[in-house]
Amino acid sequence: MLYHAHEMQRAWLNGASAWASIASEMLGNPANPMGYFGLGPTAASALEVFAHATQSRGKPEFGIDAVNAGGQPHAVIESIVLNKPFGDLLRFTHDGLDDSSPKVLIVAPMSGHYATLLRGTVERMLEHSEVYITDWADAKMVPMREGSFDLDDYIDYIIDFLEYIGPGANVIAVCQPSVPALAATAVMNAAKNPATPATLTMMGGPIDTRCSPTTVNDLAMERPIEWFRQTVIATVPMQYPGHGRRVYPGFMQLASFMSMNLGSHLMSHYEMFKHLTAGDDASADLTKAFYDEYRSVCDMTAEFYLQTVEEVFQKHSLPNGTFVHRGKAVDLGAIDQTALLAVEGERDDISGIGQTKAALDLATGLAKSKKQYLLAEGAGHYGIFNGSRWRTKIAPVVEEFIAKHARKSKAQLKQVA
Structure with a gap:
């Protein structure tokens, strides 16, 4: 019933948003004299804020x-180079790059937002690198015939993507995927996989x-895993391709994020209202652009979400040495080729200081010269990648680190030869 209740609310808000938008445009029309005096400008601005806050959003570009x-x-060329049921591999390049330019795989979080949340990360790295990014699918749009997707599958996808890109690639994992990316790196190092990064x-990884520990960590520890299974997991309704799939809905994650800093979000909307009333559309548009992205959310498969909560936040399996991939223990001590950089934000309220840095100590088989830390x-959390x-x-610092530990690809080796 959780998902159905949300859909009913969304349908009602869509109608209210449309009416508010129409009313705002009418009041703001130069031909309408009410828009020039009294409460006209104030009402138009308030209606515009409400319309923007309640409208539905799809996947951003x-x-x-x-x-x-x-x-x-x-000019940038964007293309899908590898298509998989639960996520595509996107490639960004331009004619200013050559064969010597590093290849960078950005592993985006599967945490309720689309990969476009890392638009600023991609854009900056693209200046000097050929950039790939994991474009995870919205679980409600994946038909049941495609099967399940859990943390093991996530790790497999990272390995598959790196094998597609080829030897010499560099990985940037933002927030949540730091755990599966580190596990995938250990698996590939242990197997002497030629595509080992x-x-x-x-960056800001748990x-x-x-x-x-932060508020996010405390919330995950306060309840048993069965509470999460029974309380926040819902079934995708009939109108979506993935109907019948059990998911952790994106709207639940968005509500959680909004409630963590509700005062700040309310103040942001109040500031947007003031900008609109004063005719400062440019400032208002900046706030709108942020929330257009922030409110664009997608669902996660229940099995991936629950396994992440249990293994990462409750059992601490990776630092405890009990993390398992496909039935085999993941040995972080096997990492001896891939250089590691841990980046943390001084004011990060999602991943506290020391949580990401812990990876450097856990990689006991890696030379100290291949480890680096940046505070x-x-x-804050978003400030470390945007x-x-x-x-x-x-x-x-990331670019310098990549250049320092570069490993030549086959194409680059042929050039030298």
């Missing part, structure tokens, strides 16, 4: 048309949530 590299603008950068001063700090302070 990356929309990266060009990047500046070497002082010149270059040269570097792995983990490797060991016992370090500086981004003043950066915004000015990411572009000017963090990304250059």
